[in-house]
Amino acid sequence: MANTLNIVQAINQALMNEMELDNTVVVYGEDVGVEGGVFRATVELQKKFGNTRVFDSPLAESAIVGTAIGMAINGLKPVVEMQFSGFVYPAFNQIISHVARMRNRSRGRYTLPMVIRAPYGGGIRALEHHSESMEALFAHIPGLKIVIPSTPYDAKGLLIAAIRDPDPVLFWEPKRIYRAFKQEVPEEAYEIPLGKAKIIDEGTDITIVTWGAMVRDVQKAAEMVKAKGIKPEIIDLRTIAPMDRDSFVESVKKTGRILVVHEAPKTLGVGAEIISIVNEKAFLYLEAPPTRLTGFDTTFPLPRGEQHYIPSPERIAKTIEDVVNY
């Protein structure tokens, strides 16, 4: 059986499936219980599984993550929600000092099968702190995994894999495309392995690495340049850390060019890492400078300016042409 679902519905179904299959899975955070989350990702869960396993917590991000650490140590699999990824900073200490380190610190005695979910990225005309893309902050930390899906099908399969993963996973959900489109999604649980990128469009002229909401913009840009005879290969990275390096290294060996497109600021962003890897592993195959098209090194603007911040399909198309015609 399959349903046609959008991303937020697919996430909800993944939680339903896993809570049904594994009674150690618990879900909590701010407004996730009665209301079902501000984006309704956890809707109906409390009704179905009761308020012992699905509950509203006090408004305290550090304690939401900190208590999840304790729960994971004591045999549960908490899936907690940060209401927005821009609200995660009070929990930074818990994530960096403990979530990432407990396995290593205890030499494997204490492991943390837990997931921190958060709506992520800009483009929804929101207030300050509701729009940023700070995945690089977490990808830099040894011991963390960070996943960003781009389709309903992937969102469900990746979230289920994240919940089943023996290690902690940050699951950042591109909220700009939460309801942008629907896809056939199997009703039953399935996994998409973490750490594996996906080639979503095969091509021979340029490798484009992207993830999250930018995937659709890159696809639109690809259509524009295809009309001009350029054949891009698009890779949806899906897992930011640990990164599937082979996916783009092998692709660059074929295309000789790479463009990384991300919404996050440029300096020391994930694109910098991807290009370094390409330089290390595929230097002699390069026919043009590895290039990044990203958000600016600025604070994400309030709604009247956000259209300037996120790279548009037109800008992406122009950059593709620039790299190909270098």
Added chain:
Amino acid sequence: MGLKNHNPLDNIQYRILDKNGIVLKEEDLPKFTDDELMYLYRTMIFSRIIDEKALSYQRQGRMLTYAPNIGQEAAQVGSAYAMEKNDWLVPAFRELGSWLVKGVPLRNIYLYWYGNEWGSYMPEGIRLLPVSVPIASQLQHATGIAMASNIKGEKDVTVAYVGDGGTSEGDFHEALNFAAVFKAPVIFVIQNNQYAISTKGSLQTASKNYALKAIAYGMPGILVDGNDIFAMYKATKTAIDRARNGEGPTLIEAYTYRLGAHTTSDDPTKYRDDSEVEEWKDKDPILRYRIYLMNKGLLTDEIDESMKKELEEEVASIFESIENKSDTEIEDIFKYHYEVMPPQLEEQLNEYKSFLEGGK
């Protein structure tokens, strides 16, 4: 006043045994067997010898930075002894006495301070978390462990420690608030040893004491003479029984004193007077308990001496068993970040190994 009517707003420490070893509240005295009484003494002595030896090894350049517990043995041993085997202990970093009661081998403890992560690998069956260096952050783990016990319908209780300085951290507030809201079976023990490194209590809080903070969270708070092992046991046991009975968390303040330095990197003469230290030496938790046991006829100078000699030898032999043979295996640095090592890490490990082997 007994525990039932205890109100931290009164600012009166709950005490059973005074500094002269005299029992003040016969009715509150825990009903310990002679063996138990001697075990508690031996554990406090063991803790002190471990500290003294570690300090001397450190001075000889044989040990790294070390945080001694001297003066706080009753607060630690007394509270931990109230726990059942399956109860969880969540330490900060200065709870040696509690670790010993919990059954952590000294080898682990010394290995940790010697600089090897394997010290934090708790033997199976010992429910104790590793040292948590970021102050007060561990309290949230304790609340989470206790919330999980509730969710799973299990009766285990969690005991967590923090220092007086730790109460100023936001995590202290969040952990206590969550615990009270969810009626989590967790006991928070503040070891108020009067100093956060060099900073006095008056710069941590304007409250009369730390225990009264419990009132605002909606949980009981008990202010205890932390140098009285009986009072520490009794207060913790009462709180644990209450938690196990589904009545939620308790905050305990153990009013005590750090007779030594914060760590071996610290010089306490810079921030406190010798006279203050002398005054507290008079209230040494081991001193008063020793008098009590002697008055009771359980302890003599001979027994005391031979016990110390035996423990000193044990401590020395354990230290020697790790000294100079505890360097970290290279693989171990990489192996424990994820269940399965990602290719990036594997590559870094292999590159480094090949460099060491003189390869290209």
